[in-house]
Amino acid sequence: MGFVRRLPLPTSKRNRNMRKILTLTLGLFAITAFGQKSEKVELNWKINSGETLSYQTVMTEIDTSTVKFNFGGLFDALSDSTNENTDEAQKLFEELNKSFKNIDFVTNLTNKKNGIIDIVMQTRPKENVEEVKTDTLNAKMAEMMKMMQSMSQGVMLRGSVYETGGIHSFWIKSNQKNLISLFFELPQKPVKIGDTWELEINLIANDQNFECDTSYKVNKVTLTDLKTVNDETIAVLKYEIIEFVDGTFNSPSFMGKGGSTKTMMKFTHQAIAEFSIEKGRWISYDGIMGIEATGFMTSNVKKKFALIEE
Secondary structure, three states: OOOOOOOOOOOOHHHHHHHHHHHHHHHHHHHHHHHHHHHOEEEOOOOOOOOEHHHHHHHOOOOOOOOEEHHHHHHHOOOOOOOHHHHHHHHHHHHHHHHHHOEEEEEEEEOOOOOEEEEEEEEEEEEOOOOOOOOOOOHHHHHHHHHHHHHHHOOOEEEEEEOOOEOOOOOHHHHHHHHHHHHOOOOOOOEEOOOEEEEOOOOOOOOOOOEEEEEEEEEEEEEEEEEEEOOOOEEEEEEEEEEEEEEEEEEEEOEEEEEEEEEEEEEEEEEEEEOEEEOOOOEEEEEEEEEEEOOOEEEEEEEEEEEEOO
């Protein structure tokens, strides 16, 4: 019985076969990649009954920041010694800023049942820090300083979100709702890579004394990636928040005295965060908030916003 010898394929035919194999391989890769990009995931909080999920909550200045207030129009109406009062008020704010640098925050999340996650943020004084002194302030300002310091101890925020991500505590003040939204609000429907949604926030809040000439707002969170780490699906989120207003602040009029000041305010918040789909919690959250203002308040502040699981 003889052997049949296969003759080598012509070069052109081999090339055609290689191209077919390569095309098939690339096609399968494209289908897999498309499947990953089109895959929808749910970002839900998963905290067991009786469990407490704790995060060290960082909200600290990351560079040399300046904050000054223009009290002129207000103090003109209240006193003849405008410069003295303005200087004292500025010292008060400077000392308060120093005192807040000596405080850490911890946020505890617990399962309140009925699909609600309870959120409590409280202060935790740092160890081995010098006490902020009030001997540079006059007696009245020093007393006010002590009162405001005592108010900044203990529970600083109390609210709640649904397990599905939406804000539950609609009744809290807007500045507290902003923090809950920035740190703990999640998309309330399944999302895929490239999807965007808005947060329930309002960073700038002025009263009737502000007349707005120009404004714009960006409120966008994007699911930028889904990756697998140790058999765990991690959703990567990118935050892009901008609020800007420009106009005139009219100081309240007392006894016929008042004033107008051109005022600009701009808040920005950018962050990258990673959320475990299986565990239902943040793996990491790192952001920077910027505050720029001129006029009634002159400010150039950048703060680090972060959550570190304990």
